[in-house]
Amino acid sequence: MAVMTYREALNVALREEMRRDPRVFVIGEEVGLYEGAYKVTQGLLKEFGPQRVVDTPIAESGFTGVGIGAAMVGLRPVVEMMTFNFAMLALDQIVNSAAKMYYMSGGQYNIPIVIRGPGGPAHQLAAQHSQSMEVYFYHVPGLKVVRPSTPMDAKGLLKSAIRDDNPVIFIESETLYAVKGEVPDDPEFIIPLGQAVVRREGTDVTVIAYMGMMYRALEAAEELAKEGISVEIVDPRTLRPMDTETIIGSVRKTHRAVVVEAGAGFAGMGSEISASITECAFDDLDAPIERVTGENAPMPYARNLERAKTPSKEKIVDAVRRVCHAQGS
Amino acid sequence: MPRKVLEPRFSVEYLSILDSDGNLDAALEPEISPEQLQTLYRAMLLGRRLDERMVRLQRQGRVGTFAPIKGQEASQMGSVFSLRRTDWMVPSFRETAAMLWRGWPIEKLLLFFAGHLEGGQPAPDQRDLPITIPVATQLPHAVGLAYAAQYRGDDVVVMAFFGDGATSEGDFHEALNFAGVWHVPIVFVCQNNQWAISVPIKKQTHSRTLAQKALAYGLPGIQVDGNDVLAVYAASRDAVEQARAGDGPTLIECVTYRLGVHTTADDPTKYRSEEEVQEWERKDPLTRFAAYLQKKNLLPEGLEQEVDAEIAAAVTRFEAAAAADPLRMFDHVYAEPPPHLVAQREEMRERLRSDNAPPEGEPHPSPPMRGQRSTSRWRN
Ligand SMILES: Cc1ncc(C[n+]2csc(CCOP(=O)(O)OP(=O)(O)O)c2C)c(N)n1
Ligand SMILES: [Mg+2]
Numbered sequence: 001m002a003v004m005t006y007r008e009a010l011n012v013a014l015r016e017e018m019r020r021d022p023r024v025f026v027i028g029e030e031v032g033l034y035e036g037a038y039k040v041t042q043g044l045l046k047e048f049g050p051q052r053v054v055d056t057p058i059a060e061s062g063f064t065g066v067g068i069g070a071a072m073v074g075l076r077p078v079v080e081m082m083t084f085n086f087a088m089l090a091l092d093q094i095v096n097s098a099a100k101m102y103y104m105s106g107g108q109y110n111i112p113i114v115i116r117g118p119g120g121p122a123h124q125l126a127a128q129h130s131q132s133m134e135v136y137f138y139h140v141p142g143l144k145v146v147r148p149s150t151p152m153d154a155k156g157l158l159k160s161a162i163r164d165d166n167p168v169i170f171i172e173s174e175t176l177y178a179v180k181g182e183v184p185d186d187p188e189f190i191i192p193l194g195q196a197v198v199r200r201e202g203t204d205v206t207v208i209a210y211m212g213m214m215y216r217a218l219e220a221a222e223e224l225a226k227e228g229i230s231v232e233i234v235d236p237r238t239l240r241p242m243d244t245e246t247i248i249g250s251v252r253k254t255h256r257a258v259v260v261e262a263g264a265g266f267a268g269m270g271s272e273i274s275a276s277i278t279e280c281a282f283d284d285l286d287a288p289i290e291r292v293t294g295e296n297a298p299m300p301y302a303r304n305l306e307r308a309k310t311p312s313k314e315k316i317v318d319a320v321r322r323v324c325h326a327q328g329s
Numbered sequence: 330m331p332r333k334v335l336e337p338r339f340s341v342e343y344l345s346i347l348d349s350d351g352n353l354d355a356a357l358e359p360e361i362s363p364e365q366l367q368t369l370y371r372a373m374l375l376g377r378r379l380d381e382r383m384v385r386l387q388r389q390g391r392v393g394t395f396a397p398i399k400g401q402e403a404s405q406m407g408s409v410f411s412l413r414r415t416d417w418m419v420p421s422f423r424e425t426a427a428m429l430w431r432g433w434p435i436e437k438l439l440l441f442f443a444g445h446l447e448g449g450q451p452a453p454d455q456r457d458l459p460i461t462i463p464v465a466t467q468l469p470h471a472v473g474l475a476y477a478a479q480y481r482g483d484d485v486v487v488m489a490f491f492g493d494g495a496t497s498e499g500d501f502h503e504a505l506n507f508a509g510v511w512h513v514p515i516v517f518v519c520q521n522n523q524w525a526i527s528v529p530i531k532k533q534t535h536s537r538t539l540a541q542k543a544l545a546y547g548l549p550g551i552q553v554d555g556n557d558v559l560a561v562y563a564a565s566r567d568a569v570e571q572a573r574a575g576d577g578p579t580l581i582e583c584v585t586y587r588l589g590v591h592t593t594a595d596d597p598t599k600y601r602s603e604e605e606v607q608e609w610e611r612k613d614p615l616t617r618f619a620a621y622l623q624k625k626n627l628l629p630e631g632l633e634q635e636v637d638a639e640i641a642a643a644v645t646r647f648e649a650a651a652a653a654d655p656l657r658m659f660d661h662v663y664a665e666p667p668p669h670l671v672a673q674r675e676e677m678r679e680r681l682r683s684d685n686a687p688p689e690g691e692p693h694p695s696p697p698m699r700g701q702r703s704t705s706r707w708r709n
Contacts, residue, residue, distance in 0.1 A: 025480070051480060057510060062469050062503025069473020072458070075480060093500075096463050097470065105459045106450025107661040141662050165664035194667070241667045 002185055007177040009151040010040045010116075013158040014078065016187045018048055021076060024162055025052040027063055028080030028117075037082045038118060038177055064090035064115065068097050072109040076162060084119030084133035084171050091136065098167040099142030114161045114168045120147075120211055121262050121294070121310050122174035126301040132263030132294070137169040138240040138272075144168045144193055145239040149214045151181035153237055156191030164193060173211050196243035198250065202232035205320050206250040208273055209260040210235050213311060217260055220316040229324055239269060244276045251277050255286040256323040260311055265293030290319040341540045344564055345554035349612040351620035359563040363627055369410055369558065370618055370628075373402040375636050376426025377615055379435060380589070382640050383425075383442065387593040391648075392442040396423040400556070400588030403614030404520045405490070406430060407561025408581065411569045412488055417456045419471040419489040421464070423520070427490065431457050435643035436650070445653045446660070456485075465495040468504035468517070475513035475578075486572045487515040488565075494525025496539050502546075505580065509546040514572035516565065517543075517580045520555065522587035527600035543580035555583025556614040559621075586612070655681060 004012070018024045025048075030037050032045040032055040045053040056063040060081065067077035081087045087094065094115065102110045119133040138145040144166055148154045154172065161168040199214060200221055209217040214235050221231035234250050236242055251257050257277055259270040270291035277289055295309045320326075346357045361369070380399050386392045398405065405427040409418060418424075418431050425438065432455050441448025441460070449459045458474075461467040471489035478485040495501050496519060508515050519539050523530050536542060543550030551568075553560045561583055568579035586609035590597055597606075622628045659666065659674040666674075 057503075057506055059499075059503040059506065061466075061500055062472075062507055065466065065469020065500060065504070066473040066476055066507055069470035069475075070477040070480070071473070072470065073474055073477045075477050092463055092466055093469065097461070097466060101459070102664065103446075103661045104449050105661075106446050108451050108453070109458070110664050144663075241669065 001182045003180055004151055004183050005177065006151045006154050006172070006179045006181070007038065007040055009155040009181075009183045010158055010172065011042055011044075012183070013155045013162075014041065014044060015047065017159055017162045018044070018052065020187065021162075023074060024076045024078065025054065025070075026078045026080060027054040027056060027067055029056060029058055029063075029082050031055060031080050036080060038174065040172075040177075041080065060086050060089035061093050064093040065097065067113050067115075068093060068101065068111055071111045071113040071167075072101065076112050077114070078162060079113060079115045081115060081117030083129060083174075084117050085129050085131055087115065087117070087133060088136070090115075094137065094143070094167070094169070095140050099140045102166070103142060110165050111167045112165050114158070114164075114170055116158070116161075116170035117172065118174045118177070119171040120173045120175070121299060121306070124301060124303055124306060125174070125299075127298040130299040130306075132261065132268075134169070134171055134239055135263055135268055138269070142167065143240065146170045146193060146237065147210045147239060148172070148237060149176070149211050149235050151179065151183050153191060153197075155183050156189055157193065157237065159190045160193050163190070168193070175212050191237070193238045194241040194243055195238065196234055196236045196246035198246070199233040199235050200231065202230040202254065204230045204254055205256040205258060205324055206232045206234055206247070206254045207258045207260060207316065207320065208234050208236065208247055210237065210239075211262065213260045213262050216311065216313050217316055219313045220320065223313070223317055224320055227321075227326065229320060229326060231320060236273075242273075242276075244273075244280070247273060248277065248280045251281050252284045255284055257285070258290045258292060258316065258319045258323055260292045260316055261294070262310060263294055264296045265291065266296055268293060287323040287325065290323050292316050292319045337544070339541070339544060341538050341544075341550055341552055343552045344560045345557055346559040346563060347557045347617055347621055348554075349556070349617055351617055351624070353621065357560075357563065359559055359566065361562070363625070366622060366625070367627055367629065369406060369562075370622055371632065371636065372410075372430050373406045373426065373558065373615055373618065374632060375429060375639070376402045376406065378633070378636050379429070379640050380425060382644070383439070384589070384593060386439070386644070387442075392439060393444055394592050394594050395442045396592045397587075397589040398423055398425050400586045400609065400614070401520055401522055402426050403558035403561055403618065404518070404555040404583035404585045407558040408488060408490075408516075408518045408565040408583070410562055411565040412486065415456065416485055416569070417458070417471070417474050417487040419458045419467050419474070419487060420460055421467060421491050421495065422460050422462055423492065424460075424490050428457065431455065433457070435640060436647040439644065439647040440650060443647070445650070446657055465491055465498035465500040465504075467491070468495075468500050469507070471515055472504050472507045472511075472513060475508065475515040476511060479511070479513050484573065485514065486569050487513075488518060488569070489515065490518050490520065492525060493519065493521040493523065493530050493539060494528065494533055495519070496542060497533055502542075505543060505546040505548060505578075508578040509548050512575075512577045514575070515578045516568040516572055517578065518565070519580065519582045520585055521582050522585050524587055524591070524597075524601070526591045526595065527597075529601075538582060540580055540582040548578050548580060550580040550582065552582045552584060555585030556612045556617065558614060558618050585614075588613075
């Protein structure tokens with residue numbers, strides 16, 4: 001085990017997979033000489049050269065489409081989006097080509113592509129640059145969607161994504177790149193897609209949260225522990241395919257659930273997870289499920305407004321108290 | 330000197346070899362063996378006759394909506410004829426003749442347009458992409474194939490098809506730009522059939538030619554008489570050779586005309602005149618090529634009947650195919666079926682079985698009570 005940042009963990013994952021498999025190449029804006037807008041591709045150009053670390057013109061649809069074409073003939077492109085907010089320019093390529101080509105060709109052309117980059121609320125990046133973008137992708141049959149919360153997950157899941165034979169949307173976070181954690185050195189260490197993890201064991205209520213919200217839920221759990229409420233935190237890690245089994249298993253144990261998401265809420269991940277719990281474990285519930293989401297407005301620029309829009313530790317604490325019928329201190 | 334004239338190279342070649350009256354510019358005549366000329370003509374004729382037959386099949390409800398090619402046979406066949414089997418062909422949605430030439434069996438195309446998934450499945454050794462609907466989105470894929478060829482050092486050229494309307498899409502410009510910057514082995518073939526549904530070329534662009542759009546990306550562009558199969562072939566052969574030699578991409582604009590409907594769901598009399606259509610009928614690519622072959626004594630007797638018989642036999646095989654199996658919709662969503670799709674597939678299988686049962690048969694198995702299902706349809 002080594003202690004490294006989330007950013008370094010991603011970099012190591014890319015490096016190891018590029019060494020392991022000559023079909024893997026990185027393509028996107030500023031990934032070469034500049035080493036990535038967030039320095040995730042540091043040192044890769046030097047080690048692998050410009051054919052495998054490709055700086056492109058500014059054209060998200062174009063380079064995503066190029067990646068899809070190269071994937072059809074067996075290469076394994078890792079496409080970097082400078083941020084996922086800009087992936088909207090490539091949405092047709094992702095939804096109508098990457099996700100459909102395997103199906104439309106009757107299984108002849110699968111698309112082993114990874115599209116990665118940061119997304120979700122960040123610090124004062126405002127309306128067009130600070131959004132939870134996963135909602136645009138997890139609805140689509142044919143795509144897999146990953147949101148890794150820790151350095152270990154970042155490495156293990158990115159390696160799995162690169163080895164996966166399907167298109168994988170892999171959304172990191174500006175706010176997590178500097179987070180440090182233990183990461184296994186073994187180049188064969190991977191975390192399979194589609195497996196949730198219990199971040200904290202508890203007995204009274206299940207909180208489902210990922211990325212920055214998972215850390216906020218951990219803080220909330222600390223505070224609630226002082227009130228005698230024992231919180232279990234489940235991090236789905238992969239949103240599609242989702243490990244509902246682990247989520248349901250936890251709810252069957254605690255009989256209460258709170259789903260936290262950073263995005264604007266309506267028809268979000270919280271809705272989907274709540275519906276799954278209701279379908280599978282309605283009779284196990286002792287209280288209605290609560291959703292804690294961002295407000296349903298574009299992300300403001302001002303720091304105080306940004307803070308007010310995003311789910312806070314206090315909101316999570318309140319929601320947990322409500323489902324536990326607790327008064328709070 | 331604050332203001333001066335820069336002189337970027339700006340000229341676009343136009344190529345025509347065999348005019349609509351069958352006059353030949355012998356100096357430009359490409360070298361094609363008599364057997365190849367006959368093969369080429371047969372492929373164009375097959376494209377035309379199948380197209381006409383398919384329109385009738387559609388009117389009878391035996392195939393679904395499709396985009397006819399009538400009038401564009403020379404543009405398609407002249408270009409793909411210059412490819413090797415090991416090269417790649419990337420179609421849009423109006424390349425039936427080219428697809429037949431590349432090895433799609435007739436009945437497979439019919440199955441495709443009747444909605445069978447296997448109709449879109451190229452043979453394992455066939456280097457063709459499936460038909461794509463969102464206009465111009467196939468062009469970056471084509472550049473990706475060419476990039477992969479360059480990456481691996483494969484001796485492969487990619488040929489990508491699209492219409493005049495597609496040149497207004499961002500993906501067209503992005504693809505040409507990438508191809509230029511990377512110098513990959515690709516030939517872009519624009520079938521300028523004058524119309525994008527009801528929008529004429531004049532409303533699509535203020536450029537005098539579509540070929541000149543290549544110049545902005547540092548690529549050669551050439552305009553050819555797209556109803557002259559010899560001109561299309563000569564330009565394509567040169568472009569393919571150039572790409573193969575590592576000398577980069579080319580854009581070929583084939584000036585042609587869609588004689589038929591945009592798709593079988595369209596009525597063109599609403600937006601274009603009968604005189605315009607008649608004017609282009611006089612420039613028919615098949616008539617002109619037939620006259621050329623006739624002069625060379627290369628037009629075989631009974632070719633039309635032979636081609637029609639081939640089509641009829643394929644239609645019979647197509648009609649004999651069993652109805653599409655609904656369960657197949659789950660086959661190729663993911664490379665490995667995730668549990669929730671396996672569950673949905675099983676549910677559908679049950680449902681189909683009981684739907685097919687006689688009315689006095691067993692009642693539908695009802696799903697477990699809410700909140701008591703052992704698994705979710707979404708369980709993964
Ligand atoms: C992205 C996108 N926008 C709109 C359409 C609807 N549409 C289908 S064909 C077509 C016209 C295309 O014209 P052109 O590129 O000239 O090709 P042609 O049909 O003439 O072969 C349009 C607008 C589409 N399929 N995709
Ligand atoms: Mg057109």
